[in-house]
Amino acid sequence: MPMLSRFSAVLALAACSLTAAGPSPFFESGKLRVLILSGRNNHDWRTTTPALARILEETGRFDVRVTHEPAGLQPGALAPYHVLVSDYNGPRWGPVAEKAVEEFVRSGRGFVSTHAASYPFGDMEILGAHQTRTGQREPPWPAYAELIGARWSAAAPRSGHGKRHLFRVKWTDRAHPAAAGAGEGFTISDELYHNLRMLPGAQVLATAFDAPAMNGTGKDEPIAWTTAFGAGRAFHTxxxxxxxxxxxxxxxxxxxxxxxWAAGESAPPAAGQPESPVRVTLVTGGHDYESSLYAAFDHPALRVRVNPHPAAFRGDLRKNTDVLVLYDMVQETPEDQRRSLTAFLEAGKGMVVLHHALADYNGWEWWWRDVVGGRYLLQPDGAQPASTYQHDLAIEANPVPGHPLAQGLAPMLIHDEAYHGMWISSRATVLLETRHPASDGPLAWVSPYEKSRVVVIQLGHGPEAHRHPGFQQLVRKAILWASGRP
Ligand SMILES: [Zn+2]
Ligand SMILES: [Zn+2]
Known part of the structure; x- marks a missing residue:
């Protein structure tokens, strides 16, 4: 019964992981496991929760999961985690889930909460936004206020906040591991909560001055603090x-x-020098397009400057550009532009030719024959008729294995415009192809040009293509490869 025994082995592994946040087949090894409690808030949790998750993921230290139904939590479900993060403000979770969270932290794990998670359950002394909205007041969960380390109060001076504004947060306890190595402070646009009743045991790490001009208290208000909850570590901002x-x-x-810190690590997040972004100049002009195009370039590895004709090729492109992306459609090539483009390519810089840029410079043979390895013919040229296009097709695109750039590409169905009857160099290395009768076979290729890396992508007419994850992946991979990265 091989199936059964493998299943038992998985169960055994899972059982191990439930005891001491040990190895678990369900998590990335070596990362701290975070569970964000969300799914209800008097704030926009649908955007704040992903933003919180992204902050943690970008440090490379955390494996982040989210539950949108904290009321369903069981003790066993929490066991693999090192730390809980609450972005929740809503109804009580019920005795099982609440006890599970309480025990989780008491037993020595972490709990971090932000903003409205300081008053979620009606255990404050005032009727806040949540109670007004649901019209009912729930009995308090006393341990929760202890976990937060503060309580809201309707008595004077009333807890709340003034006008949202830009203010300066100052670290006040720089010796604490959660603050060590941080700068002096920072500026943020936020609500500055004031007059919260701090509970004994709360250790304030950062404050901000609450300006009277913004309906503030005229005092330094606590912004971030820790509390000791059993053997656990809790932090609220x-x-x-x-x-x-x-x-x-x-x-x-x-x-x-x-x-x-709450997860039990005292070292600051890995400051790891991220590779500096590839400087991209995106050249447009001569053909209209929709701004959805930019979505394909919205990536931390790329820094994109859009430069329309005729300014694009003035000056020395080599100085500020690693990869040139052409999304223009232009025929005129004044001598200074030719020189600039030629110098850029001969210097070994990269280029990506997108969609209608295949029709650039029909009359500059070196350009289309040697550099691009392809030409959309606007007019017949000798025996070769003009190329044709057809909009709004469902195109099946399949990667052609062999080139490193094709690695990781998946077949895709894309709604796009097809070109037919182009001249395509027999020496081009095809990356993506189709059998659509209205299209030439190759949809993307690497040019045979040897002095620099040149990638051509025929796809990319409108928003349906621009927003296609497969198209975006192809464009980003092409840019990174053209910049010389493996
Ligand atoms: Zn708020
Ligand atoms: Zn088009």
Whole structure:
């Protein structure tokens, strides 16, 4: 019964992982396991929760999971995690889930909460937004206020916040591991919560001055603090009203440090020097297009400057551009532009020719024959008739294995425009092909040009193509490869 025994082995492994956050086949090894509690909030959790997850993932230290139904939590489900993050404000979770969370932290694990998660369950002394909305007041969960380390109060001075504004957060306890190595402070646009009643045991790490001009208290208000909850480590920050607030670099740093500390690691997040982004000049002009195109370039590995004709090729492209992406459609090639393009390519810089840029410079033979390895013919040329196009086709595109750029590409069905009757160099290395009768076979290729890396992608007419993940992947891979990366 081989099936049965393999199943038992998996169960045994899972059981091991439930005891001490040990190895688990369900998580990436070597990473700290974070479970974000979300799914209900009087704030926009549908954008804040992914933003919080992204901050953690980008450090490379965490394997982040999210539950949108914390009420269903069982003790066993929490066991593999090192730390819980609450982005939740809503109804109580019920005795089983609440006890599971309480025991999880008491037993020595971590708990980090942001903004409205300081008053989720009606265990505050005022009727806050949540109670007004649901029209009912739930009995308190006293341990939760202890976990947060603070309580809201309707009595004077009333807990709340002034006008949302830009303010400066200052670290006040730089010796704490969650603050060590952080800068002096940072600026954020957020709600500045004030007059919370701090509970004994809360250790304030950062404050901000609450300006009276913004209906503030005129005092330094606690912004981030820790609490001891049993053997566990809990951290709360009042920051985090929305995704815009979370985008402050200082917030990302504070939050990642806090989660790392709560997970039991004292070292700051890996500062790992990310590879500097590829500098891309995207040349447009001569053909209209929709801004959906830019989605394909929205990636941290790329820094994109859009430069329309005729300015694009003035000056020395080599100085500020690693990869030139052409999405223009232009015939005129003044001498200075030819010189600039030629110098760029002969210097070994990369180029990606996208879609209608295949019709660039029909009359510059070196360009289309040697550099691009393809030409969309606007006019017949001798025996070869003009090329044709057809919009709004469902095109089946299949990768052609062999070239490193084709590795990891999957077959795709894309709604796009096809070209037919192009001249394509017999020395081009085809990356993607189709059998659609209205299209030439090759949809993407590497040019035979030897001095620099040139990739040609025929696809990419409109929003349906621009937004296709397969198209975006192809464009990004082409740019990274053209820049000289393996
Ligand atoms: Zn808020
Ligand atoms: Zn087009």
């Amino acid at each position: 009042t920051l985090g009203h929305d995704a815009s607030a979370l985008s402050a670099p200082g917030f990302a740093d504070l939050f990642a440090r806090a989660v790392l």
